[in-house]
Amino acid sequence: MDFDLSEEQQSFVSIVRSFVDDAIRPNAERWDLEEELPLDAVKQMADLGLFGLPFPERYGGAGADLVTLCLAIEEIARVDSSLAITLEAAVGLGAMPIYRFGTEEQKNTWLPSLVSGNALAGYGLTEPGGGSDAGATRTTAILEGDEWLINGSKSFITNSGTPITSLVTITAITDKGGDAKEISAIIVPAGTPGFEVGPAYRKMGWHHSDTHELAFGDCRVPQANLLGRRGDGLRNFLSILDDGRIAIAALAVGLAQGCLDECLSYAGERRAFGRVIGGYQAISFKIADMATKTELARTAYQKAAWLKSKGRPYTKQAAMAKLFASETAVEVARDAVQVHGGYGYIEEFPVCRHFRDSKILEIGEGTSEIMRMLIARELKLPST
Amino acid sequence: MNVVVCVKHVPDPNAPVEIQDNRIKRTGVQNVLDPGDMYGIEAGLLLREALGGEVTVISMGPVQAVEAIKRALSMGADRGVMISDDALTGADSLVTARVLAAAIRRAGFDLVIAGVESTDGYTGTMPSSLAEFLGLPQVTFAKRLSASASSVTVDRQTASGYHVVECSLPALVTVTAGVNEPRYPSFKGIMAAKKKPLEHLTLDHLGMSAADAEVEQEIVQISAVDERKSGTRVANDEAAARIADLLAEAKAI
Numbered sequence: 001m002d003f004d005l006s007e008e009q010q011s012f013v014s015i016v017r018s019f020v021d022d023a024i025r026p027n028a029e030r031w032d033l034e035e036e037l038p039l040d041a042v043k044q045m046a047d048l049g050l051f052g053l054p055f056p057e058r059y060g061g062a063g064a065d066l067v068t069l070c071l072a073i074e075e076i077a078r079v080d081s082s083l084a085i086t087l088e089a090a091v092g093l094g095a096m097p098i099y100r101f102g103t104e105e106q107k108n109t110w111l112p113s114l115v116s117g118n119a120l121a122g123y124g125l126t127e128p129g130g131g132s133d134a135g136a137t138r139t140t141a142i143l144e145g146d147e148w149l150i151n152g153s154k155s156f157i158t159n160s161g162t163p164i165t166s167l168v169t170i171t172a173i174t175d176k177g178g179d180a181k182e183i184s185a186i187i188v189p190a191g192t193p194g195f196e197v198g199p200a201y202r203k204m205g206w207h208h209s210d211t212h213e214l215a216f217g218d219c220r221v222p223q224a225n226l227l228g229r230r231g232d233g234l235r236n237f238l239s240i241l242d243d244g245r246i247a248i249a250a251l252a253v254g255l256a257q258g259c260l261d262e263c264l265s266y267a268g269e270r271r272a273f274g275r276v277i278g279g280y281q282a283i284s285f286k287i288a289d290m291a292t293k294t295e296l297a298r299t300a301y302q303k304a305a306w307l308k309s310k311g312r313p314y315t316k317q318a319a320m321a322k323l324f325a326s327e328t329a330v331e332v333a334r335d336a337v338q339v340h341g342g343y344g345y346i347e348e349f350p351v352c353r354h355f356r357d358s359k360i361l362e363i364g365e366g367t368s369e370i371m372r373m374l375i376a377r378e379l380k381l382p383s384t
Numbered sequence: 385m386n387v388v389v390c391v392k393h394v395p396d397p398n399a400p401v402e403i404q405d406n407r408i409k410r411t412g413v414q415n416v417l418d419p420g421d422m423y424g425i426e427a428g429l430l431l432r433e434a435l436g437g438e439v440t441v442i443s444m445g446p447v448q449a450v451e452a453i454k455r456a457l458s459m460g461a462d463r464g465v466m467i468s469d470d471a472l473t474g475a476d477s478l479v480t481a482r483v484l485a486a487a488i489r490r491a492g493f494d495l496v497i498a499g500v501e502s503t504d505g506y507t508g509t510m511p512s513s514l515a516e517f518l519g520l521p522q523v524t525f526a527k528r529l530s531a532s533a534s535s536v537t538v539d540r541q542t543a544s545g546y547h548v549v550e551c552s553l554p555a556l557v558t559v560t561a562g563v564n565e566p567r568y569p570s571f572k573g574i575m576a577a578k579k580k581p582l583e584h585l586t587l588d589h590l591g592m593s594a595a596d597a598e599v600e601q602e603i604v605q606i607s608a609v610d611e612r613k614s615g616t617r618v619a620n621d622e623a624a625a626r627i628a629d630l631l632a633e634a635k636a637i
Binding site for chain 1: 454568
């Protein structure tokens with residue numbers, strides 16, 4: 001048994017932390033207000049090699065494991081969830097499907113710029129009527145000659161409309177009707193005629209993460225843009241989400257840790273009734289609970305990531321980590337606002353933003369309900 | 385262009401300084417690569433990227449100070465030389481310069497780069513002593529630095545502006561914070577650093593003895609600096625004239 005990070009991981013964490021303190025912390029509040037992905041920050045994260053962490057060196061990556069990627073996401077999320085999800089989605093949802101399911105030619109075409117962080121890719125699974133019911137895909141892709149003719153729409157697609165977005169991979173029905181529904185994944189390059197990016201959503205949180213609705217109207221892409229085997233699209237996409245869940249758990253832990261850090265400093269300074277409020281059990285017990293849940297959530301995501309790195313089954317642990325960490329983040333952020341009192345409701349205090357940013361964690365990349373369903377399935381409970 | 389960069393492992397400047405027996409406490413505190421040294425490392429890396437060659441990072445200190453070198457290697461430096469010896473405990477800046485000079489001569493170089501001063505002792509005397517020991521011309525307080533194969537050109541910060549100095553190689557240059565923007569090491573850089581050559585030397589390897597490490601300096605007393613006085617507030621309506629007076633008083637205009 002060994003809970004230590006490697007020496008390299010420890011140095012990396014301290015470097016990412018100082019980067020976040022220097023380059024992100026002073027700007028996070030302003031970016032949140034501006035509601036636009038700060039491309040200069042993305043560039044700085046790219047220079048640090050963050051977008052290439054889990055990919056092999058032959059595509060320009062660092063060959064790191066999932067634990068290391070999660071550590072980086074956690075560090076960023078302590079301060080800025082929008083940039084943390086930008087990284088998580090860029091790596092886990094944007095580049096990873098190309099790396100895992102792409103042909104060598106597709107990888108050589110698309111991966112280097114994604115891995116270097118010079119480009120971002122979106123992952124179009126969810127549809128207006130889909131969400132948790134991921135298989136309810138209605139977007140269609142019909143093979144006409146040597147082109148796919150795509151029609152339909154996608155919702156809540158991260159990194160899909162930035163000036164550096166190079167592509168979106170989408171799921172679409174590729175069968176010709178009949179009983180067996182065939183869903184495949186297809187790469188749609190940005191700027192393809194018929195591929196329309198809707199206006200940015202007005203979101204509760206994750207303000208400077210780039211999220212759009214996408215519309216495809218008689219959009220044509222080459223047949224060679226099929227990603228993975230025809231008919232494997234949904235299964236492949238769902239398997240991508242297992243890793244994504246661990247990374248979201250890491251993001252949730254970062255947010256919770258950020259709230260905890262803020263509370264520790266606030267409760268040590270703010271005085272009421274003649275002493276600092278951290279001296280009152282009403283506050284100190286709350287903070288003790290916050291710290292405990294955060295630490296357990298961290299252990300959960302790191303174990304799930306470690307299982308994955310060892311090539312062992314991890315679906316159950318990933319779902320548990322995502323469920324526990326995201327609910328922890330929401331609870332911790334809510335309590336952090338309470339510890340801050342009225343100031344917690346004011347945007348100058350980071351816990352205010354953290355609270356707004358936390359809720360989506362119980363929804364995105366598999367809701368808490370879907371996590372419980374997956375865990376129950378892993379426990380071999382009767383299926384409904 | 386082979387560049388040697390001098391670096392130092394110092395107590396974390398963000399933590400309060402602890403003094404013990406007239407010395408800065410260095411054990412049992414968090415030590416880091418001197419933030420002022422990152423500019424020297426970055427300067428070395430930029431010159432290598434422009435002109436080729438190698439960047440060697442040299443440090444003298446207790447064994448664990450090798451962490452400072454490792455950090456420089458993860459930023460991209462090519463090789464490290466760490467000098468540690470029990471006889472060097474409590475070495476002053478003159479001894480340090482003498483030892484570093486021996487190690488630098490051994491490593492070979494076209495240019496030696498150091499920070500203007502360390503972020504712990506702040507004596508600012510080591511680089512000049514080092515240049516003397518090496519018999520090198522020195523250009524201090526560089527706020528901009530470029531080089532060709534045979535010379536360096538430096539914008540040298542002065543109290544009222546800067547001098548443009550060109551100096552033939554070999555030479556020693558001290559760099560100020562702001563000469564460049566030091567890069568962060570990437571994870572790939574951290575992993576690559578593990579495989580880079582890193583020499584551990586003692587005084588023996590340098591043909592030196594404990595006598596060469598004899599400290600002749602005596603620190604009599606260390607006291608806190610006076611707290612900075614609060615500034616002067618100037619009201620809007622009289623601003624221009626009043627500010628001009630203040631600048632004249634400060635001999636800035």
